[in-house]
Amino acid sequence: MSASRQSRRLGWIVFGLGMIALRVVMVWVPGFAEELYGRGVFPLIRLGMDNSLGLLPFPAVYLLTVLLLFAIVRRLRKRNRNIHSLLRRFTGMGLGLAAFLSALAGLFLVLWGFNYARIPLRHQLALPLDPLEEKAVIHELERAAAGLNKWVEMKPASTKTGLEKRVRAAVKTTLQEMDWPAVGSPRVRTLYPGVVLKAFGVSGVYNPFTGAATLPAGLPAVSRPFLMAHELAHAWGVTDEGEANLVAFLACTRSADAALAYSAHLAWWDYLYGPALRADHDAAVALQKRLDAVVRTDQESLRMHWQRYRGRLMSAARHVNHLYLRSQGVSAGVLSYDSFPALLRAWRRSAAKGVSG
Numbered sequence: 001m002s003a004s005r006q007s008r009r010l011g012w013i014v015f016g017l018g019m020i021a022l023r024v025v026m027v028w029v030p031g032f033a034e035e036l037y038g039r040g041v042f043p044l045i046r047l048g049m050d051n052s053l054g055l056l057p058f059p060a061v062y063l064l065t066v067l068l069l070f071a072i073v074r075r076l077r078k079r080n081r082n083i084h085s086l087l088r089r090f091t092g093m094g095l096g097l098a099a100f101l102s103a104l105a106g107l108f109l110v111l112w113g114f115n116y117a118r119i120p121l122r123h124q125l126a127l128p129l130d131p132l133e134e135k136a137v138i139h140e141l142e143r144a145a146a147g148l149n150k151w152v153e154m155k156p157a158s159t160k161t162g163l164e165k166r167v168r169a170a171v172k173t174t175l176q177e178m179d180w181p182a183v184g185s186p187r188v189r190t191l192y193p194g195v196v197l198k199a200f201g202v203s204g205v206y207n208p209f210t211g212a213a214t215l216p217a218g219l220p221a222v223s224r225p226f227l228m229a230h231e232l233a234h235a236w237g238v239t240d241e242g243e244a245n246l247v248a249f250l251a252c253t254r255s256a257d258a259a260l261a262y263s264a265h266l267a268w269w270d271y272l273y274g275p276a277l278r279a280d281h282d283a284a285v286a287l288q289k290r291l292d293a294v295v296r297t298d299q300e301s302l303r304m305h306w307q308r309y310r311g312r313l314m315s316a317a318r319h320v321n322h323l324y325l326r327s328q329g330v331s332a333g334v335l336s337y338d339s340f341p342a343l344l345r346a347w348r349r350s351a352a353k354g355v356s357g
Contacts, residue, residue: 013098015106033118060212124178124179125347132342145269147265151258168188203216204216204227213228229247229260249344252264
């Protein structure tokens with residue numbers, strides 16, 4: 001291994017470890033992460049991503065994948081087969097792998113991961129995270145049912161026209177009203193083939209290396225607006241899953257856009273129906289029967305769509321996601337998604353106090 005290559009690899013290792021150390025320090029000073037990174041560095045990164053990779057006519061992940069494969073093939077072709085010892089060969093491979101993983105971790109933190117150390121959105125909004133009582137769950141389900149029956153009558157037959165711009169504008173406005181910095185115009189990309197994400201039970205993901213919110217191809221149209229809004233909340237630095245759901249719901253329902261509002265109410269119902277069945281099975285079933293026939297058809301289509309991908313791979317991916325979220329300071333892991341109904345009720349109560357005050 002040449003001295004220059006070894007120096008580069010050691011440099012990446014130092015960089016990655018340095019960023020990890022900084023992330024640990026940020027846990028103790030969230031105000032530092034909020035002001036310096038969240039409201040300083042990250043908006044600049046957001047603008048840089050949007051005005052470079054975001055301008056490509058295709059998802060940048062394809063370009064990065066091709067470049068990575070090219071680099072691997074090039075490295076394999078240049079590999080010196082006459083290495084003096086097996087030990088030196090494995091040492092070089094180990095150092096290269098360590099450098100790659102360190103670079104990956106360091107870049108992830110710089111490009112987006114430091115957002116995990118920021119002051120959570122719910123704390124900035126002073127929203128208590130109190131669990132819903134049994135009666136409250138049924139009451140929330142009644143509201144969701146009323147919203148579904150209302151918006152299903154107004155939603156257009158097709159939601160594709162200008163959907164990305166409409167959702168992005170709604171999310172941006174909502175975040176700005178929350179005093180959360182939302183600069184730039186992150187893109188929503190569709191990944192083909194969709195099974196690449198769906199097999200892992202992933203309905204959407206934010207890619208910090210491309211700066212794009214990414215949805216798998218072939219998602220049911222009624223679910224896309226809410227999922228877009230959720231991933232765009234992540235693109236603007238909201239890390240908690242329940243908080244991203246809250247932003248997505250508010251953005252979709254306050255825009256007076258029937259397609260967006262209907263999609264948000266479908267998601268809201270989905271988060272409520274399981275807990276409602278456990279709280280009062282008969283009341284929940286009765287509310288289900290009161291839904292418009294079109295709503296029930298859409299719900300069944302969504303259920304059947306994801307049923308095709310259920311299996312061990314999806315379960316394993318959920319477990320990995322749980323461990324990842326916990327490693328980033330999200331103590332509830334994947335259960336943080338389920339905090340959405342409680343956060344929504346807290347938001348409404350806070351808004352009501354603001355009006356009365």
